[in-house]
Amino acid sequence: MNPTASTATHSLSVALVGNPNTGKTSVFNSLTGLHQKVGNYPGVTVEKKTGLFTDGDTTVNIIDLPGLYSLLPKSLDDKIACDILTDSQALETAVDLIVLVADASNLNRNLYLLTQILDIGKPVILALNMMDMAVKNGLSVDVACLEAALGIPVVPLVAKKEKGIDDLKRAITVLAGQPALNHSHHIDVPEAFTQSLKPLCDYLTEHTDYTQSYCRSLTLRLVSSDDALKYYARDWQQRVDVQQVKQHVHHIRKELEEKEINWHMAEARLRYQWIDRILKSCVSRTGELKAGIGAHLDKILTHPVAGPVIFVTIFAGIFQTIFAFAEIPMGWIESGMNMIGVWAASHIAPGLLQSLIVDGVIAGVGSVLVFLPQILFLFFFLGILEDTGYMARVAFMMDRVMRGAGLSGRSVIPLLSSFACAIPGIMSTRTIHDWKERLITILIAPFMSCSARLPVYILIIGAFIPTGTVMGIISYSALTMLTLYLLGILAAALSAILFKKWIKMPGGKSSFVMELPPYRRPSIKWTMLQMYERARIFVSDAGRIILAITIVLWFLASFPRTEQISPSQGTPIEQSYAGQFGKLIEPLIKPLGFDWKIGIGLITSFAAREVMVSTLATIYNLEDADETAVDLRAALIKDTDPRTGLPTYTLWSALALLVYYVLAMQCMATVAIVRRETNSWRWPLLMIVYMTSLAYLASFAVYQVGTYLWG
Amino acid sequence: MKTLNDLKPGEKATICGFADRDADMAYLMELGMMEGTTVTFVKSAPLGDPIEIDVRGYHLSLRRSRARAIQVAG
Numbered sequence A: 001m002n003p004t005a006s007t008a009t010h011s012l013s014v015a016l017v018g019n020p021n022t023g024k025t026s027v028f029n030s031l032t033g034l035h036q037k038v039g040n041y042p043g044v045t046v047e048k049k050t051g052l053f054t055d056g057d058t059t060v061n062i063i064d065l066p067g068l069y070s071l072l073p074k075s076l077d078d079k080i081a082c083d084i085l086t087d088s089q090a091l092e093t094a095v096d097l098i099v100l101v102a103d104a105s106n107l108n109r110n111l112y113l114l115t116q117i118l119d120i121g122k123p124v125i126l127a128l129n130m131m132d133m134a135v136k137n138g139l140s141v142d143v144a145c146l147e148a149a150l151g152i153p154v155v156p157l158v159a160k161k162e163k164g165i166d167d168l169k170r171a172i173t174v175l176a177g178q179p180a181l182n183h184s185h186h187i188d189v190p191e192a193f194t195q196s197l198k199p200l201c202d203y204l205t206e207h208t209d210y211t212q213s214y215c216r217s218l219t220l221r222l223v224s225s226d227d228a229l230k231y232y233a234r235d236w237q238q239r240v241d242v243q244q245v246k247q248h249v250h251h252i253r254k255e256l257e258e259k260e261i262n263w264h265m266a267e268a269r270l271r272y273q274w275i276d277r278i279l280k281s282c283v284s285r286t287g288e289l290k291a292g293i294g295a296h297l298d299k300i301l302t303h304p305v306a307g308p309v310i311f312v313t314i315f316a317g318i319f320q321t322i323f324a325f326a327e328i329p330m331g332w333i334e335s336g337m338n339m340i341g342v343w344a345a346s347h348i349a350p351g352l353l354q355s356l357i358v359d360g361v362i363a364g365v366g367s368v369l370v371f372l373p374q375i376l377f378l379f380f381f382l383g384i385l386e387d388t389g390y391m392a393r394v395a396f397m398m399d400r401v402m403r404g405a406g407l408s409g410r411s412v413i414p415l416l417s418s419f420a421c422a423i424p425g426i427m428s429t430r431t432i433h434d435w436k437e438r439l440i441t442i443l444i445a446p447f448m449s450c451s452a453r454l455p456v457y458i459l460i461i462g463a464f465i466p467t468g469t470v471m472g473i474i475s476y477s478a479l480t481m482l483t484l485y486l487l488g489i490l491a492a493a494l495s496a497i498l499f500k501k502w503i504k505m506p507g508g509k510s511s512f513v514m515e516l517p518p519y520r521r522p523s524i525k526w527t528m529l530q531m532y533e534r535a536r537i538f539v540s541d542a543g544r545i546i547l548a549i550t551i552v553l554w555f556l557a558s559f560p561r562t563e564q565i566s567p568s569q570g571t572p573i574e575q576s577y578a579g580q581f582g583k584l585i586e587p588l589i590k591p592l593g594f595d596w597k598i599g600i601g602l603i604t605s606f607a608a609r610e611v612m613v614s615t616l617a618t619i620y621n622l623e624d625a626d627e628t629a630v631d632l633r634a635a636l637i638k639d640t641d642p643r644t645g646l647p648t649y650t651l652w653s654a655l656a657l658l659v660y661y662v663l664a665m666q667c668m669a670t671v672a673i674v675r676r677e678t679n680s681w682r683w684p685l686l687m688i689v690y691m692t693s694l695a696y697l698a699s700f701a702v703y704q705v706g707t708y709l710w711g
Numbered sequence B: 001m002k003t004l005n006d007l008k009p010g011e012k013a014t015i016c017g018f019a020d021r022d023a024d025m026a027y028l029m030e031l032g033m034m035e036g037t038t039v040t041f042v043k044s045a046p047l048g049d050p051i052e053i054d055v056r057g058y059h060l061s062l063r064r065s066r067a068r069a070i071q072v073a074g
């Protein structure tokens, strides 16, 4: 046995909490060595994530949580974090220690949550992150002074550079070994105020297991706002009579009004009073706050004219790059795959097995792997944009536009993330406060062209869109791609307006309040790590989902093996099970300009959109008796109808197919996530029917009108 | 009464009252905007709405309809 292997005997649960965008996930990654997603906008993390590190014989479980501003949740992501901190069950068991990650360059607001959390009565460490920013902004933060004022350990950090992480680890294990401290009171409540609060405070102390100081804190919160009661009552069992609490609150407010004390949001007023006082002595300004490069950048990026132009230019540039530069690595993968195919063909005796390996597995999986460079390019650019703080500005600029569709700027980031993949996009709608707005955003998110559509777009555009450029700047290919993305956006906008009218639901008053983070230099290292994660997922999906479907498809397309094929009934593949099935649905899709091969692809791509490409690759390779892999693009162009001798696919059927891919709901994983996030089958089913009918009608129109006018 | 909505880019003022007491306003107070807090109007979005303000050293965006309900002095 390895003598140095530690056998962990103790375990400890530590929750990372704090305001959004303060670097909790960066701290989490540094502590655990994991690579959870980091980004420079509020609301990157929307679910609980766990990891661990070991220290001697102690296993420390770290819980990363969504950010929140106060213990009064406004949206689902806040609520996830808040529940973990305030559930009575969690209070007793789940969390042993809380690390509050605060932005040192913006301590004032960060301490509001801290003072609320101190009242819970758990051991707390204040992790002062972004110390580099504080210094840059000319602030001097006196750590010893804060420790004295707050009565808890304070650890300065620069999580992005992994500075101070060992100190934090040490502070965690040291504090966990100490008996619980009684935090001093972190708020100055006037005596008259305290007197009035007493009856409810006593009632809660008697009827719950909360500590005295938590009851005091909670009473103040309940009196300060009506929303607090709605939230906290969920956790009270039979022992607390909500009606009685309501009455207490009512009486207290009356009494306070008589004393001429403003009870509305009194908690916020009192806590900030205390914070202002202690920060006056612990934080001093030593340098001038310079308007950095960020302010200049911001002037241009959000300029009334330049702003929107830059936005479109950025995205057009991304597509152009995807076409121009990804071609090269794409060629490498393509020839690598061909070499593997040739090698396999020469080592396996001709027959069924060779066909399965060469025409099925290598052609099918390879045809999708070829698109890895494009997908990585897309993720690289989106990653950079997310890390600079630009996304939050897009939300800021777009709020006015979104209002027309009954949404707000808050929906913008989930929709932009959906360009990578609808699943994280839909998850991040958890940051939207209003349920109806959230639902509409979920329903329109799949209209944003995700990375799984890229292989299909690129294949079809590459085969059917003529080469050439518009004014020598942007190629027809990139322009077509940009148009497809815009078509998705347009469909999303119109659908949002429609859903706003259709869905009858007591929507709250629409509002938009969002923190705008400072611009930051994007971290190439992090972006690379995210791309690596993406590549891993893409390749492993190709190795599982696409491999499995390809094998099944190969069987269906290779059998029955009629020895005596009658050419009059078509090629062997047309007579296979897959071919028969394709022929069966062909009448349905014929009006869109699709043949039975595309039909098979439309069905298989319900597993994942890129499966369309592997399906076509397998079919064409089986059809082509040759041992070398076929060039899929060339095969599509060359394909002719044996009966008429005309090309099977025209420009118009290609465009119809592209339009179909923009609009149709073809992703099982998205359906599953919508089911989970909306907690009913109603919305995912509506989404499938709505999107697919829309796709059908639009493709029909494109093919028929196009063929009629210019065919 | 002057409101946050009336400020010009770069102008500084002190909050002196709220015309509304809904949940959204409560949220702003938790974010640190209350009577006596100094705010600086940074700019408005390209379409004129929402606006960006500097409060307690960080930047926040909110709609003009909201800003109209926040009274300021100075």
Ligand SMILES: Nc1nc2c(ncn2[C@@H]2O[C@H](COP(=O)(O)OP(=O)(O)OP(=O)(O)O)[C@@H](O)[C@H]2O)c(=O)[nH]1
Pocket (backbone or CB within 6 Å): A019, A020, A021, A022, A023, A024, A025, A026, A027, A037, A038, A039, A040, A041, A042, A043, A044, A045, A046, A065, A066, A067, A068, A129, A130, A131, A132, A133, A157, A158, A159, A160, A161, A387, A520, A523
């Ligand atoms: N300058 C500086 N930037 C940092 C530091 N730590 C994190 N960041 C950056 O701050 C941004 C937010 O980091 P995250 O770790 O995603 O923050 P979070 O608290 O998990 O955010 P949410 O999940 O949205 O609540 C990212 O752009 C980080 O690169 C730091 O110590 N200094």
Ligand SMILES: [Mg+2]
Pocket (backbone or CB within 6 Å): A024, A025, A026, A037, A038, A044, A045, A065, A066, A067
């Ligand atoms: Mg996070």
